[in-house]
Amino acid sequence: MSEPRFGHVALVGRPNVGKSTLLNALVGEHLAIVTHKPQTTRNRLVGVVTEARGQIALVDTPGMHQRRPHGLNRRLNRSAGLALREVDAAVLVADATRWTDEDEQVLERVAGFPGPRLLVLNKIDLLDDRSSLLEWTAQLSPRLNPQAVLYLAACRAEGVAELLDELFACLPAGPPAYPADEFTDRPARFLAAELVREQLMLQLHQEIPYGLTVQVERYEARAGRLWIAALIVVAEDRHKGMVIGRQGQVLKRVGSRARRAMAELFGQPVHLDLHVRTRAGWVDDERALDELGFSD
Ligand SMILES: Nc1nc2c(ncn2[C@@H]2O[C@H](COP(=O)(O)OP(=O)(O)OP(=O)(O)O)[C@@H](O)[C@H]2O)c(=O)[nH]1
Numbered sequence: 001m002s003e004p005r006f007g008h009v010a011l012v013g014r015p016n017v018g019k020s021t022l023l024n025a026l027v028g029e030h031l032a033i034v035t036h037k038p039q040t041t042r043n044r045l046v047g048v049v050t051e052a053r054g055q056i057a058l059v060d061t062p063g064m065h066q067r068r069p070h071g072l073n074r075r076l077n078r079s080a081g082l083a084l085r086e087v088d089a090a091v092l093v094a095d096a097t098r099w100t101d102e103d104e105q106v107l108e109r110v111a112g113f114p115g116p117r118l119l120v121l122n123k124i125d126l127l128d129d130r131s132s133l134l135e136w137t138a139q140l141s142p143r144l145n146p147q148a149v150l151y152l153a154a155c156r157a158e159g160v161a162e163l164l165d166e167l168f169a170c171l172p173a174g175p176p177a178y179p180a181d182e183f184t185d186r187p188a189r190f191l192a193a194e195l196v197r198e199q200l201m202l203q204l205h206q207e208i209p210y211g212l213t214v215q216v217e218r219y220e221a222r223a224g225r226l227w228i229a230a231l232i233v234v235a236e237d238r239h240k241g242m243v244i245g246r247q248g249q250v251l252k253r254v255g256s257r258a259r260r261a262m263a264e265l266f267g268q269p270v271h272l273d274l275h276v277r278t279r280a281g282w283v284d285d286e287r288a289l290d291e292l293g294f295s296d
Protein backbone atom coordinates (compact mmCIF):
# COMPACT_ATOMS: atom_id res chain seq x y z
CA MET A 1 0.00 0.00 0.00
CA SER A 2 1.17 3.53 -0.69
CA GLU A 3 2.16 5.91 2.08
CA PRO A 4 -0.71 7.75 3.82
CA ARG A 5 -1.40 11.24 2.50
CA PHE A 6 -2.09 14.41 4.39
CA GLY A 7 -3.01 17.93 3.37
CA HIS A 8 -5.21 20.95 3.84
CA VAL A 9 -7.66 21.67 1.03
CA ALA A 10 -9.57 24.95 0.66
CA LEU A 11 -13.14 25.02 -0.65
CA VAL A 12 -13.56 28.43 -2.26
CA GLY A 13 -16.25 30.03 -4.36
CA ARG A 14 -18.78 32.83 -4.39
CA PRO A 15 -21.59 32.74 -1.80
CA ASN A 16 -24.33 30.10 -2.06
CA VAL A 17 -22.65 27.66 -4.49
CA GLY A 18 -22.68 24.83 -1.93
CA LYS A 19 -19.22 24.86 -0.30
CA SER A 20 -20.52 24.12 3.19
CA THR A 21 -22.90 21.47 1.87
CA LEU A 22 -19.91 19.87 0.17
CA LEU A 23 -17.81 19.98 3.33
CA ASN A 24 -20.60 18.27 5.27
CA ALA A 25 -21.01 15.62 2.58
CA LEU A 26 -17.27 14.91 2.55
CA VAL A 27 -17.03 14.65 6.34
CA GLY A 28 -20.43 12.99 6.82
CA GLU A 29 -21.51 15.34 9.64
CA HIS A 30 -23.53 18.54 9.77
CA LEU A 31 -20.56 20.65 10.87
CA ALA A 32 -20.94 23.67 8.63
CA ILE A 33 -24.23 25.51 8.56
CA VAL A 34 -26.14 25.61 5.28
CA THR A 35 -28.96 27.90 4.21
CA HIS A 36 -30.47 29.08 0.94
CA LYS A 37 -29.21 32.60 1.72
CA PRO A 38 -25.87 33.86 0.40
CA GLN A 39 -23.16 34.71 2.94
CA THR A 40 -24.12 32.04 5.39
CA THR A 41 -20.58 31.02 6.34
CA ARG A 42 -18.66 33.66 8.26
CA ASN A 43 -15.69 31.80 9.69
CA ARG A 44 -13.12 29.42 8.36
CA LEU A 45 -13.93 25.94 9.55
CA VAL A 46 -11.87 22.79 9.10
CA GLY A 47 -13.65 19.49 8.52
CA VAL A 48 -11.51 16.38 8.79
CA VAL A 49 -11.78 13.21 6.71
CA THR A 50 -9.69 10.31 8.04
CA GLU A 51 -9.29 7.08 6.06
CA ALA A 52 -6.72 4.31 5.72
CA ARG A 53 -5.26 6.17 2.74
CA GLY A 54 -4.67 9.32 4.76
CA GLN A 55 -6.31 12.43 6.14
CA ILE A 56 -7.74 15.51 4.45
CA ALA A 57 -8.36 18.72 6.38
CA LEU A 58 -10.99 20.56 4.35
CA VAL A 59 -11.20 24.29 4.89
CA ASP A 60 -14.67 25.76 4.36
CA THR A 61 -14.49 29.50 3.70
CA PRO A 62 -16.94 32.41 3.55
CA GLY A 63 -18.12 32.99 -0.02
CA MET A 64 -16.06 35.65 -1.82
CA HIS A 65 -18.28 38.51 -2.88
CA GLN A 66 -18.36 42.13 -3.94
CA ARG A 67 -21.30 43.57 -2.05
CA ARG A 68 -21.48 46.13 0.75
CA PRO A 69 -17.91 46.76 1.88
CA HIS A 70 -18.61 47.10 5.61
CA GLY A 71 -16.22 45.78 8.24
CA LEU A 72 -17.67 42.28 8.50
CA ASN A 73 -17.73 41.75 4.73
CA ARG A 74 -14.12 42.87 4.40
CA ARG A 75 -13.16 40.27 6.97
CA LEU A 76 -15.15 37.55 5.22
CA ASN A 77 -13.33 38.15 1.93
CA ARG A 78 -10.00 38.29 3.71
CA SER A 79 -10.72 35.04 5.48
CA ALA A 80 -11.33 33.23 2.17
CA GLY A 81 -8.19 34.78 0.65
CA LEU A 82 -6.05 33.80 3.63
CA ALA A 83 -7.20 30.20 3.44
CA LEU A 84 -5.62 29.95 -0.01
CA ARG A 85 -2.23 30.82 1.46
CA GLU A 86 -2.30 28.00 3.97
CA VAL A 87 -3.44 24.99 1.96
CA ASP A 88 -1.93 22.27 -0.19
CA ALA A 89 -4.77 22.16 -2.75
CA ALA A 90 -7.70 24.35 -3.74
CA VAL A 91 -11.17 23.39 -4.92
CA LEU A 92 -13.05 26.05 -6.85
CA VAL A 93 -16.74 25.36 -6.27
CA ALA A 94 -19.25 26.83 -8.74
CA ASP A 95 -22.98 26.47 -9.25
CA ALA A 96 -23.42 24.59 -12.53
CA THR A 97 -26.60 26.51 -13.32
CA ARG A 98 -25.12 30.00 -13.18
CA TRP A 99 -21.73 31.67 -13.76
CA THR A 100 -21.44 35.25 -12.49
CA ASP A 101 -18.91 38.10 -12.24
CA GLU A 102 -18.19 36.95 -8.71
CA ASP A 103 -17.27 33.49 -10.03
CA GLU A 104 -14.92 35.23 -12.49
CA GLN A 105 -13.16 36.96 -9.64
CA VAL A 106 -12.80 33.79 -7.62
CA LEU A 107 -11.49 31.99 -10.71
CA GLU A 108 -8.76 34.59 -11.05
CA ARG A 109 -7.78 34.13 -7.41
CA VAL A 110 -7.71 30.35 -7.62
CA ALA A 111 -5.88 30.34 -10.97
CA GLY A 112 -3.01 32.07 -9.18
CA PHE A 113 -2.87 29.36 -6.50
CA PRO A 114 0.44 27.54 -6.91
CA GLY A 115 -0.65 24.02 -5.79
CA PRO A 116 -3.10 21.55 -7.35
CA ARG A 117 -6.43 23.09 -8.33
CA LEU A 118 -9.71 21.25 -8.83
CA LEU A 119 -12.92 22.52 -10.35
CA VAL A 120 -16.26 21.38 -8.95
CA LEU A 121 -19.44 22.18 -10.83
CA ASN A 122 -22.11 21.63 -8.20
CA LYS A 123 -25.93 21.41 -8.23
CA ILE A 124 -26.01 19.31 -11.40
CA ASP A 125 -29.32 17.89 -10.17
CA LEU A 126 -30.85 21.23 -11.23
CA LEU A 127 -29.69 20.95 -14.84
CA ASP A 128 -32.16 19.71 -17.43
CA ASP A 129 -29.47 19.34 -20.01
CA ARG A 130 -26.11 18.18 -18.75
CA SER A 131 -24.35 18.85 -22.06
CA SER A 132 -23.74 22.40 -20.82
CA LEU A 133 -21.25 20.90 -18.34
CA LEU A 134 -18.93 19.99 -21.18
CA GLU A 135 -19.09 23.52 -22.61
CA TRP A 136 -18.27 24.97 -19.22
CA THR A 137 -15.41 22.57 -18.76
CA ALA A 138 -14.00 23.52 -22.16
CA GLN A 139 -14.25 27.23 -21.35
CA LEU A 140 -12.92 27.19 -17.81
CA SER A 141 -10.25 24.51 -17.97
CA PRO A 142 -7.67 26.44 -20.00
CA ARG A 143 -7.92 29.30 -17.51
CA LEU A 144 -7.75 27.27 -14.31
CA ASN A 145 -5.70 24.36 -15.57
CA PRO A 146 -7.27 22.04 -13.00
CA GLN A 147 -6.02 18.63 -11.95
CA ALA A 148 -9.60 17.40 -12.41
CA VAL A 149 -13.10 18.68 -13.13
CA LEU A 150 -15.92 17.07 -11.18
CA TYR A 151 -19.68 17.29 -11.57
CA LEU A 152 -21.50 17.06 -8.25
CA ALA A 153 -24.80 17.21 -6.47
CA ALA A 154 -23.35 17.84 -3.01
CA CYS A 155 -26.76 17.93 -1.34
CA ARG A 156 -27.25 14.28 -2.38
CA ALA A 157 -23.58 13.39 -1.87
CA GLU A 158 -23.39 12.57 -5.59
CA GLY A 159 -19.85 12.67 -6.99
CA VAL A 160 -18.38 13.16 -3.53
CA ALA A 161 -16.49 9.84 -3.49
CA GLU A 162 -14.84 10.74 -6.82
CA LEU A 163 -13.78 14.11 -5.42
CA LEU A 164 -12.19 12.37 -2.43
CA ASP A 165 -10.26 10.07 -4.78
CA GLU A 166 -8.94 13.08 -6.70
CA LEU A 167 -7.98 14.90 -3.51
CA PHE A 168 -6.10 11.96 -2.03
CA ALA A 169 -4.31 11.56 -5.36
CA CYS A 170 -2.99 15.11 -5.36
CA LEU A 171 -1.97 15.49 -1.71
CA PRO A 172 1.57 14.85 -0.48
CA ALA A 173 2.52 11.91 1.73
CA GLY A 174 2.54 12.86 5.37
CA PRO A 175 1.28 12.03 8.86
CA PRO A 176 -2.22 13.06 9.95
CA ALA A 177 -2.48 16.31 11.89
CA TYR A 178 -5.73 15.49 13.69
CA PRO A 179 -6.72 12.51 15.88
CA ALA A 180 -8.72 9.97 13.85
CA ASP A 181 -11.91 10.61 15.84
CA GLU A 182 -11.82 14.39 15.45
CA PHE A 183 -14.06 15.93 12.78
CA THR A 184 -13.19 19.59 13.10
CA ASP A 185 -10.73 22.15 14.45
CA ARG A 186 -13.57 24.16 15.96
CA PRO A 187 -14.71 23.74 19.57
CA ALA A 188 -18.20 22.44 20.31
CA ARG A 189 -19.18 25.90 21.58
CA PHE A 190 -18.56 27.36 18.14
CA LEU A 191 -20.56 24.62 16.42
CA ALA A 192 -23.43 25.16 18.87
CA ALA A 193 -23.48 28.91 18.19
CA GLU A 194 -23.51 28.24 14.46
CA LEU A 195 -26.47 25.88 14.73
CA VAL A 196 -28.44 28.66 16.42
CA ARG A 197 -27.38 31.11 13.70
CA GLU A 198 -28.42 28.60 11.01
CA GLN A 199 -31.96 28.51 12.39
CA LEU A 200 -32.07 32.30 12.72
CA MET A 201 -31.01 32.69 9.09
CA LEU A 202 -33.70 30.24 8.03
CA GLN A 203 -36.46 31.81 10.14
CA LEU A 204 -35.80 35.53 9.64
CA HIS A 205 -36.21 37.61 6.55
CA GLN A 206 -34.37 40.25 4.57
CA GLU A 207 -31.46 41.97 6.22
CA ILE A 208 -32.01 40.87 9.82
CA PRO A 209 -30.00 37.63 9.71
CA TYR A 210 -26.97 39.53 8.40
CA GLY A 211 -27.05 41.87 11.38
CA LEU A 212 -26.89 39.23 14.06
CA THR A 213 -24.34 36.95 15.60
CA VAL A 214 -24.47 34.27 18.27
CA GLN A 215 -22.20 33.56 21.20
CA VAL A 216 -22.34 30.55 23.47
CA GLU A 217 -22.06 31.73 27.06
CA ARG A 218 -22.36 28.39 28.82
CA TYR A 219 -21.57 24.88 27.66
CA GLU A 220 -21.65 22.21 30.34
CA ALA A 221 -22.01 18.43 30.35
CA ARG A 222 -23.96 17.40 33.43
CA ALA A 223 -26.32 14.55 34.35
CA GLY A 224 -26.18 12.93 30.91
CA ARG A 225 -27.00 16.03 28.94
CA LEU A 226 -25.47 19.23 27.60
CA TRP A 227 -26.54 22.51 29.16
CA ILE A 228 -26.03 25.26 26.63
CA ALA A 229 -26.85 28.97 26.93
CA ALA A 230 -26.43 31.22 23.90
CA LEU A 231 -26.69 34.95 23.41
CA ILE A 232 -28.06 36.34 20.14
CA VAL A 233 -26.53 39.75 19.44
CA VAL A 234 -28.48 42.06 17.13
CA ALA A 235 -27.21 45.32 15.62
CA GLU A 236 -30.44 47.31 16.06
CA ASP A 237 -32.96 47.41 18.87
CA ARG A 238 -35.92 47.02 16.50
CA HIS A 239 -34.51 43.64 15.38
CA LYS A 240 -34.80 42.27 18.87
CA GLY A 241 -38.57 42.00 18.70
CA MET A 242 -38.38 40.30 15.31
CA VAL A 243 -35.95 37.71 16.62
CA ILE A 244 -38.22 36.99 19.56
CA GLY A 245 -41.45 37.10 17.54
CA ARG A 246 -45.02 37.43 18.67
CA GLN A 247 -45.40 35.67 22.03
CA GLY A 248 -41.86 34.44 21.61
CA GLN A 249 -42.84 32.19 18.71
CA VAL A 250 -39.78 32.81 16.51
CA LEU A 251 -37.26 32.32 19.28
CA LYS A 252 -39.08 29.20 20.45
CA ARG A 253 -38.93 27.67 16.97
CA VAL A 254 -35.27 28.62 16.52
CA GLY A 255 -34.47 27.11 19.92
CA SER A 256 -36.21 23.80 19.40
CA ARG A 257 -34.74 23.25 15.92
CA ALA A 258 -31.23 24.26 16.96
CA ARG A 259 -31.49 22.02 20.01
CA ARG A 260 -32.42 19.05 17.85
CA ALA A 261 -29.51 19.71 15.48
CA MET A 262 -27.13 19.96 18.45
CA ALA A 263 -28.39 16.72 19.99
CA GLU A 264 -27.75 14.98 16.66
CA LEU A 265 -24.26 16.45 16.19
CA PHE A 266 -23.10 15.96 19.77
CA GLY A 267 -24.86 12.63 20.28
CA GLN A 268 -26.58 13.51 23.54
CA PRO A 269 -29.68 15.36 24.79
CA VAL A 270 -29.36 19.14 24.96
CA HIS A 271 -30.97 21.77 27.14
CA LEU A 272 -30.77 25.11 25.34
CA ASP A 273 -31.38 28.63 26.69
CA LEU A 274 -31.46 31.57 24.28
CA HIS A 275 -31.26 35.30 25.06
CA VAL A 276 -31.23 38.35 22.81
CA ARG A 277 -29.26 41.59 23.30
CA THR A 278 -28.59 44.65 21.16
CA ARG A 279 -25.06 45.80 20.41
CA ALA A 280 -25.58 48.74 18.09
CA GLY A 281 -23.52 48.73 14.90
CA TRP A 282 -21.34 45.71 15.72
CA VAL A 283 -21.06 44.74 12.02
CA ASP A 284 -18.96 47.80 11.30
CA ASP A 285 -17.14 48.16 14.61
CA GLU A 286 -13.62 46.73 14.42
CA ARG A 287 -13.36 46.23 18.18
CA ALA A 288 -16.72 44.52 18.37
CA LEU A 289 -15.72 42.25 15.47
CA ASP A 290 -12.60 41.18 17.38
CA GLU A 291 -14.57 40.57 20.55
CA LEU A 292 -17.23 38.60 18.71
CA GLY A 293 -14.64 36.27 17.21
CA PHE A 294 -14.20 37.53 13.64
CA SER A 295 -10.44 37.72 13.89
CA ASP A 296 -9.50 35.42 10.98
N1 LIG B 1 -30.14 21.57 -5.79
C1 LIG B 1 -29.00 21.60 -5.09
N2 LIG B 1 -28.86 22.50 -4.10
C2 LIG B 1 -27.69 22.49 -3.42
C3 LIG B 1 -26.62 21.61 -3.71
N3 LIG B 1 -25.61 21.87 -2.87
C4 LIG B 1 -26.02 22.88 -2.07
N4 LIG B 1 -27.27 23.26 -2.40
C5 LIG B 1 -28.08 24.33 -1.78
O1 LIG B 1 -27.47 25.58 -2.04
C6 LIG B 1 -27.69 26.48 -0.95
C7 LIG B 1 -26.38 27.06 -0.46
O2 LIG B 1 -25.60 26.03 0.11
P1 LIG B 1 -24.37 26.33 1.08
O3 LIG B 1 -23.66 25.04 1.29
O4 LIG B 1 -24.83 27.10 2.27
O5 LIG B 1 -23.50 27.30 0.14
P2 LIG B 1 -22.12 28.04 0.48
O6 LIG B 1 -21.32 28.04 -0.77
O7 LIG B 1 -21.49 27.43 1.67
O8 LIG B 1 -22.63 29.52 0.79
P3 LIG B 1 -21.90 30.69 1.69
O9 LIG B 1 -21.58 30.09 3.01
O10 LIG B 1 -22.95 31.73 1.74
O11 LIG B 1 -20.69 31.11 0.92
C8 LIG B 1 -28.43 25.67 0.11
O12 LIG B 1 -29.81 25.94 -0.01
C9 LIG B 1 -28.12 24.23 -0.26
O13 LIG B 1 -29.10 23.32 0.16
C10 LIG B 1 -26.82 20.66 -4.78
O14 LIG B 1 -25.97 19.85 -5.12
N5 LIG B 1 -28.02 20.74 -5.43
Ligand SMILES: [Mg+2]
Binds near residue numbers: 019041062063
Ligand atom coordinates in the same frame (compact mmCIF):
# COMPACT_ATOMS: atom_id res chain seq x y z
MG1 LIG C 1 -21.01 28.23 3.48
